[in-house]
Amino acid sequence: MAFRSEEDKKAYWKENLSLLVKLLIIWFVVSFGAGILFADVLNNIQFFGFKLGFWFAQQGAIYVFVVLIFVYMARMNALDKKYGVDEE
């Protein structure tokens, strides 16, 4: 087995899932929340030349998506090392 113990295996998966859930909540909030469900409310706020809800829907959500993937990558690589299941 790749893990040092059964507990390690469980803990690794649990940490992975908790990271996953946190990032997916952000994913949902910026796109479906700010860009769609609350777009009308946010549109009352001016952000440079944009209405804020419109900006999230056509620009902001996409930038956040990119950041989310790189954060996930960095955190997972660290997690793999911590539990000794990385590929090196």
Added chain:
Amino acid sequence: MDVQLLTFIIIGASFALYIGIAIWARAGSTNEFYVAGGGVPPVMNGMATAADWMSAASFISMAGLISFMGYDGAVYLMGWTGGYVLLALCLAPYLRKFGKFTVPDFIGDRYYSQTARTVAVFCAIFVCFTYVAGQMRGVGVVFSRFLEVDIVAGVIIGMAIVFFYTVLGGMKGITYTQVAQYCVLIFAYLVPAVFISIMITGHFLPQTGFGATLADGSGMYLLEKLDQLSLELGFNEYTSGTKSTIDVFFITFALMVGTAGLPHVIVRFFTVPKVRDARKSAGWALVFIAILYTTAPSLAAFARTNMIGTINGPDMTGTSYAEAPAWIKNWEKTGLITFEDKNGDGKMFYSGDDRNEMKVDRDIMVLANPEIANLPAWVIALVAAGGVAAALSTSAGLLLVISTSVSHDLLKRNFMPNITDKAELFYARLAAAIAIIIAGYFGINPPGFVAQVVAFAFGLAASSFFPAIIMGIFSKRMNNKGAIAGMICGIAFTAAYIIYFKFINPAANIPDNWLFGVSPEGIGTMGMIVNFVVAYLVFKATDEAPEDIQELVESIRYPKGSGEASAH
């Protein structure tokens, strides 16, 4: 030099480059043909994925669509990028660790069932063919407009090029060609966008120009002006849409989940050397996609402002038809712009109410943009080459999935298990060749329903592959019966809804008749929920997956020990 000669030179040079790469990157084994030997560096794979993903529709049609839809265009922008977050976090690393060649491979092995594998193969083939027909058509359209050759000739030239590098190089040839195609298409997209942004707002970056003040000295924001113009002309405000919130929600979700479930996208993550590379590669793919996807809405707003300004004139009373700029006359010849002088004043006028005298096809916005903005001829030629690159790169990726599905999933894993690697490679090439001919046929004789079947492809991927793969990774005990029942119910529900509203009774396709107000474009989301629910209920009533399968699932959950992608 005139535009046509320049276009010949630029497209010709790009084709020479693609062919050169194909010869350099020939495939010698099935491993190289299916997954490029699993040795593609992650940043390069990201670039190839981006080119694979961004089709003729993204390049040619999307900005035009957004410029006519305003806020509602966000369904495409978020839908076609947000799926990569799901891919990177929930699918790509695990499927890479699993280490096989295709999506049906995973479904078949994880659910220990030839039936599941066969269902997956047919879904994959269907999804890819619906897509590829539109791509070949895109090549034909670009050729016929810019080079004034026949659409048929255009499609045949496109087929010949794709044939050459797909059949010869397989995934290896495709990947390196796609890297080149990405460079061509992104350059071609950004050059006119930057020029136009500088002209309209004085901003170098289209992304910031989008939210900047106009350079005409009025001090007004671009979007403020566009909202005001839209209202005056009887359209909806540009920054607020016409679709219901629930429909926007469901369509965006279906496109995201559909993206994450499309086989030609997933298979790209089998080509990198390691699990950590699969994560990295998904990130870079989205960076490269985001460059185009954040430019597109800016371009849409610029194009709309420009177009209204040119047609209605600075004082908003209309421009005299006799003095219309050359681009209007050029596109009138193709029938994509029409002018009917209703009030007989000799002036053109564009609006959303009964004053309107113009019909403008949304597909021309990107292609006509350089002309509208009076950019030099080489920019126009470049845009043509970019459109062709986008269509070719996507076609090649799709054709490869079709050929792999036939030679690997159907022949090797079903009918001819003892076939040698060399014979399998031969069948893969043969299948690719046949698929190209069929795709070309559809490009020349497009079925009238190409636009409608795109919704189908995403709905199908969302309601079949995505739930099956997610449950296969995140639930150790999910069994074959649950997964198969889920896939079949999800597909049946989605397909029935789309077929009813798009083909059987299109007259009834209005919000009042929709289930919970969800349009056929967004129904894949509901199909996905049906799939999950049915799978869970059937799973509860039957035995859980056997011990060895549960161990297999555990082993794909951590990266250590990932080898090259292999047949066994």
